[in-house]
Amino acid sequence: MEAELFAIRYRINQAVQIQDVSYIIVITDAIYAVEKIFDPSVYLYQQQSIVISKELRVFFSKHVDNTIEFWDYSNDE
DSSP, X not given: OHHHHHHHHHHXXXXXXXXXXXXXXXXXSOXXXXXXXXXXXXXXXXXXXXXXHHHHHHHHHHOTTOEEEEEEOOSOO
Protein backbone atom coordinates (compact mmCIF):
# COMPACT_ATOMS: atom_id res chain seq x y z
CA MET A 1 0.00 0.00 0.00
CA GLU A 2 2.87 2.39 0.69
CA ALA A 3 4.00 2.16 -2.93
CA GLU A 4 0.52 2.96 -4.22
CA LEU A 5 0.16 5.92 -1.87
CA PHE A 6 3.59 7.21 -2.86
CA ALA A 7 2.77 6.93 -6.56
CA ILE A 8 -0.49 8.82 -6.05
CA ARG A 9 1.31 11.42 -3.95
CA TYR A 10 4.02 11.87 -6.59
CA ARG A 11 1.56 12.33 -9.45
CA ILE A 12 -0.70 14.69 -7.49
CA ASN A 13 2.37 16.74 -6.60
CA GLN A 14 3.28 16.98 -10.28
CA ALA A 15 -0.25 17.89 -11.31
CA VAL A 16 -0.68 20.70 -8.79
CA GLN A 17 2.58 22.27 -9.98
CA ILE A 18 1.21 22.75 -13.50
CA GLN A 19 0.00 26.29 -13.99
CA ASP A 20 -3.73 26.63 -14.69
CA VAL A 21 -4.54 22.98 -13.94
CA SER A 22 -8.05 22.80 -12.54
CA TYR A 23 -9.05 19.17 -12.88
CA ILE A 24 -7.16 16.09 -11.78
CA ILE A 25 -8.18 12.50 -12.47
CA VAL A 26 -6.37 9.73 -10.61
CA ILE A 27 -6.87 6.37 -12.30
CA THR A 28 -5.74 3.48 -10.12
CA ASP A 29 -6.29 -0.21 -9.57
CA ALA A 30 -5.59 0.40 -5.87
CA ILE A 31 -8.74 2.27 -4.87
CA TYR A 32 -8.31 0.89 -1.34
CA ALA A 33 -5.17 3.05 -1.08
CA VAL A 34 -7.12 6.12 -2.18
CA GLU A 35 -9.63 5.48 0.58
CA LYS A 36 -6.75 5.68 3.07
CA ILE A 37 -5.92 9.22 1.92
CA PHE A 38 -9.15 10.49 3.45
CA ASP A 39 -9.27 8.14 6.43
CA PRO A 40 -8.95 10.20 9.64
CA SER A 41 -7.98 7.21 11.78
CA VAL A 42 -4.36 6.44 12.60
CA TYR A 43 -2.66 3.83 10.44
CA LEU A 44 0.78 2.82 9.25
CA TYR A 45 1.00 4.93 6.07
CA GLN A 46 -0.59 8.10 7.39
CA GLN A 47 2.48 10.18 6.55
CA GLN A 48 1.82 9.75 2.82
CA SER A 49 -1.81 10.74 3.31
CA ILE A 50 -0.88 13.87 5.24
CA VAL A 51 1.38 15.06 2.44
CA ILE A 52 -1.27 14.31 -0.21
CA SER A 53 -3.87 16.19 1.81
CA LYS A 54 -1.60 19.23 2.10
CA GLU A 55 -0.96 19.24 -1.64
CA LEU A 56 -4.68 18.97 -2.36
CA ARG A 57 -5.43 21.81 0.06
CA VAL A 58 -3.10 24.07 -1.94
CA PHE A 59 -4.71 22.89 -5.19
CA PHE A 60 -8.24 23.56 -3.97
CA SER A 61 -7.34 26.93 -2.48
CA LYS A 62 -6.17 28.19 -5.90
CA HIS A 63 -9.70 28.25 -7.32
CA VAL A 64 -13.13 27.22 -6.07
CA ASP A 65 -13.84 25.21 -9.24
CA ASN A 66 -10.78 22.95 -8.95
CA THR A 67 -11.76 19.29 -8.72
CA ILE A 68 -10.24 15.86 -8.40
CA GLU A 69 -11.70 12.46 -9.21
CA PHE A 70 -10.48 9.01 -8.34
CA TRP A 71 -11.36 6.30 -10.84
CA ASP A 72 -11.13 2.63 -10.00
CA TYR A 73 -9.41 0.77 -12.81
CA SER A 74 -9.36 -2.72 -11.42
CA ASN A 75 -9.23 -5.88 -13.46
CA ASP A 76 -12.52 -7.02 -11.98
CA GLU A 77 -15.26 -7.26 -14.56
